[in-house]
Amino acid sequence: MAKIINGKEIAKQTRESLKKEVDELKRKGITPKLAVIMVGDNQASKVYIKNKSKACQEVGVEYEEHILDKNTTQKELLDLIEKLNNNKEINGILLQSPLPSHLDIQEAFQTIDYKKDVDGFHPMNVGKLALGQDTFVSCTPSGIMKLFEANDIDISGKNVVILGRSNIVGKPLVQCCLNKNATVTICHSKTKNIEETAKKADILISAIGKPNIVTENMIKQDAVVIDVGINKLETGKIVGDVDFEQASQKASYITPVPGGVGPMTVAMLLNNVVKATKQQI
Numbered sequence: 064m065a066k067i068i069n070g071k072e073i074a075k076q077t078r079e080s081l082k083k084e085v086d087e088l089k090r091k092g093i094t095p096k097l098a099v100i101m102v103g104d105n106q107a108s109k110v111y112i113k114n115k116s117k118a119c120q121e122v123g124v125e126y127e128e129h130i131l132d133k134n135t136t137q138k139e140l141l142d143l144i145e146k147l148n149n150n151k152e153i154n155g156i157l158l159q160s161p162l163p164s165h166l167d168i169q170e171a172f173q174t175i176d177y178k179k180d181v182d183g184f185h186p187m188n189v190g191k192l193a194l195g196q197d198t199f200v201s202c203t204p205s206g207i208m209k210l211f212e213a214n215d216i217d218i219s220g221k222n223v224v225i226l227g228r229s230n231i232v233g234k235p236l237v238q239c240c241l242n243k244n245a246t247v248t249i250c251h252s253k254t255k256n257i258e259e260t261a262k263k264a265d266i267l268i269s270a271i272g273k274p275n276i277v278t279e280n281m282i283k284q285d286a287v288v289i290d291v292g293i294n295k296l297e298t299g300k301i302v303g304d305v306d307f308e309q310a311s312q313k314a315s316y317i318t319p320v321p322g323g324v325g326p327m328t329v330a331m332l333l334n335n336v337v338k339a340t341k342q343q344i
């Protein structure tokens with residue numbers, strides 16, 4: 064029976080240690096501040112930014128929200144980003160995705176000052192990660208690395224198989240795992256024989272976004288299984304990509320959904336805001 068990786072608890076410990084760092088900064092008269100931009104009224108985005116605001120409050124990071132109308136133009140969005148770039152009181156800028164389809168999100172990400180890019184989406188930060196340099200790493204991959212660390216899971220020399228190649232999870236996760244000396248394979252919707260590949264994984268990470276797509280026959284005995292997926296069933300229940308009941312019979316470690324990777328993503332965002340603040344002073 065797999066050991067459950069308690070992301071909620073590890074995220075709580077991370078927030079507690081960040082709070083100490085923030086308190087220390089405040090003693091020096093510095094308060095880290097995050098600015099969040101959201102365009103339109105996407106319901107899921109509203110929930111995400113509410114969680115981020117709550118987490119900021121918990122650790123003492125100041126939080127400022129810019130909710131723009133769904134008809135906002137690209138120029139208006141870029142002007143706001145520039146304004147926040149030039150505001151010395153703002154240490155981190157987060158642009159909540161998705162954006163309405165008439166807006167160019169890549170251009171918007173590139174406009175954010177890379178020193179305030181706490182999501183790690185700016186090409187400069189993506190490039191630095193690929194070069195193995197210290198940088199702002201996208202929050203979900205860095206949260207997963209923290210889960211390994213907190214559970215003494217050494218990925219060096221291990222076969223890591225990642226399902227999903229998005230810019231926010233799969234691709235940066237490849238670099239994070241390579242930087243820790245894992246042997247990494249990445250699969251996507253065009254991959255043939257995904258089951259065969261997955262079964263070779265010492266560590267299997269799924270970031271696809273389809274409920275129960277990872278079944279027991281894809282998991283090697285005693286593999287570590289990390290489930291990034293967040294899927295809402297018709298019943299309203301939130302589940303991951305992995306068939307948890309089956310997989311937990313076979314894996315050595317497994318993350319639950321909810322309560323696994325999700326809470327770590329927000330904790331690592333706070334970590335990046337504190338890091339950005341320290342670098343800017």
Ligand code: NAP
Nearest residue numbers: 203227228229232251252270271272291292293324325328
């Ligand atoms: P995404 O941009 O939609 O990417 C999904 C990836 O899965 C793509 O690379 C896609 O391949 C691949 N894929 C789709 N169907 C597949 C299949 N049948 N077999 C193999 N690969 C397949 O999604 P995302 O933003 O990375 O998010 C993935 C999931 O993680 C979602 O459920 C999302 O809600 C969740 N998520 C959770 C957190 C968290 O904090 N826990 C953070 C971010 C995302 P192609 O590239 O070929 O299309």
